[in-house]
Amino acid sequence: MPELPEVEVVRRGLAQWVAGREIVSAEVLHPRAVRRHLAGADDFVARVKGRVVISAERRGKYLWLPLSGAEEALLAHLGMSGQLLVVEPGSPPDKHLRVRLGFGDGGSELRFVDQRTFGHVMLSPLLDGVPSPIAHIAPDPFEASFDxxxxxxxxxxxxxxxxxxxxxxxxxxxxxxxxxxxxxxxxxxxxxxxxxxxxxxxxxxxxxxxxxxxxxxxxxxxxxxxxxxxxxxxxxxxxxxxxxxxxxxxxxxxxxxxxxxxxxxxxxxxxxxxxxxxxxx
DNA sequence: CACGCAGCCTGGGAGC
DNA sequence: TGCTCCCAGGCTGCGT
CATH class of the missing domain: 1.10.8.50 (Helicase, Ruva Protein; domain 3)
Structure with missing residues (x-):
C-alpha cells in the first residue's frame, strides 16, 4: 500500500532508470488505467510517443515525469496496488499489466502493473511545475513549501x-x-x-x-x-x-x-x- | 463551504 | 471441494 515513502522509493528508481530516455512506444492494456486521461487511451499513446523524460517528481503519493516539449507530464498514482516496474523488454507479461512504455535506446521498458486498478496514469499540463489535476493537494511534509x-x-x-x-x-x-x-x-x-x-x-x-x-x-x-x-x-x-x-x-x-x-x-x-x-x- | 460517506476494484482468506 | 462473504484503502463525486 504505497504511501509517501514507498512512492519516493519509486520516484528515485524512475529518476535513475528512466530520466533522459525517449519514449517511442506505448500500449494501454486496460482502459481503466487511463480513465483520468479524458481524451482516451489512443490520445494518451499518441501524445506520449517521441517525448523525452526529463526527470521524476513527487508530491505526496502522486508522482510525475515531466516530458520534453510542451509543459506536460506523465502523471501517475499507484492507488493501493500499483507498481511501476523497469524490466527488460520481452520479459514475461505480468498478470495485471495495464500500461507499457518502450524507449528509443531499446533498453529496459517501463510497466504500470496494478491488480486492484485504483491507480491510474495520465498526461497532464504542468502549472508552475505541478500537474493541474493535483493543484488542490497540499504540499507534503518534506517539501520546502510545507508551512x-x-x-x-x-x-x-x-x-x-x-x-x-x-x-x-x-x-x-x-x-x-x-x-x-x-x-x-x-x-x-x-x-x-x-x-x-x-x-x-x-x-x-x-x-x-x-x-x-x-x-x-x-x-x-x-x-x-x-x-x-x-x-x-x-x-x-x-x-x-x-x-x-x-x-x-x-x-x-x-x-x-x-x-x-x-x-x-x-x-x-x-x-x-x-x-x-x-x-x- | 465544510464535512462525511458510498462506490470503485480484485484476490486472498475465513466460514460454511 | 466450492460457494459466499469480508477485507484491504486512496480518491472522486455527491449528499447533507
Missing part, C-alpha cells in the same frame, strides 16, 4: 477528528492509513481526538512524528505487506517489521505492553494502544 504554522492553524479550524484530518490530502499530502496510525501512536494521540482541542505544541509533536515514521520507512525502502508493493526494480520493502501498531491487534505495545486494539474507522481499520492513546471523553 508548519499554516498546517497547525488549518488543523485547529477544522471540526473533525485528527486522523480524518491527517488523511485529508488538501491539508497535508502523503499520509495514508498506515503512517497515520504509526504517527498517532508515536505522538500518543487517539485517532478520534477533535482537531480543535489540539494545542500548537501537540500539533508540532504530531508533525514531527509523521516525519519520523516516514523517514524511518524511507531508510528501509518502504513498507510492504503482501508483496503487492514493490519498488521500481521489483524489490519489496521491509519496513513492516518496524511497525508499532498497524496490523498488530492483540500484540503488546512496545512502550507499555498493553495489547494493541483494532477499531473500525471510515470503513477501514485503526490500530492504537488503549493506554498510550487515551480516547477523548
Amino acid at each position: 508548519d504554522d499554516r498546517f497547525a492553524a488549518a488543523l485547529r479550524r477544522r471540526r473533525t477528528e485528527v486522523k480524518r484530518a491527517l488523511l485529508d490530502q488538501s491539508l497535508i499530502s502523503g499520509v495514508g492509513n498506515i503512517y497515520a496510525d504509526e504517527a498517532l501512536w508515536l505522538a500518543r494521540l487517539h485517532w478520534a481526538r477533535p482537531t480543535q482541542t489540539l494545542t500548537r505544541p501537540k500539533i508540532a509533536e504530531l508533525l514531527a512524528a509523521v516525519r519520523e515514521v516516514m523517514t524511518a520507512a524511507l531508510h528501509q525502502g518502504g513498507t510492504s505487506f503482501d508483496s503487492l508493493y514493490v519498488n521500481v526494480n521489483g524489490e519489496s520493502g521491509y519496513f513492516e517489521r518496524s511497525l508499532e501498531v498497524y496490523g498488530r491487534r492483540d500484540r503488546p505495545c512496545s512502550r507499555c505492553g498493553t495489547p494493541i486494539m483494532r477499531e473500525a474507522f471510515m470503513n477501514r481499520s485503526s490500530f492504537s494502544c488503549p493506554r498510550c492513546q487515551r480516547r477523548p471523553r
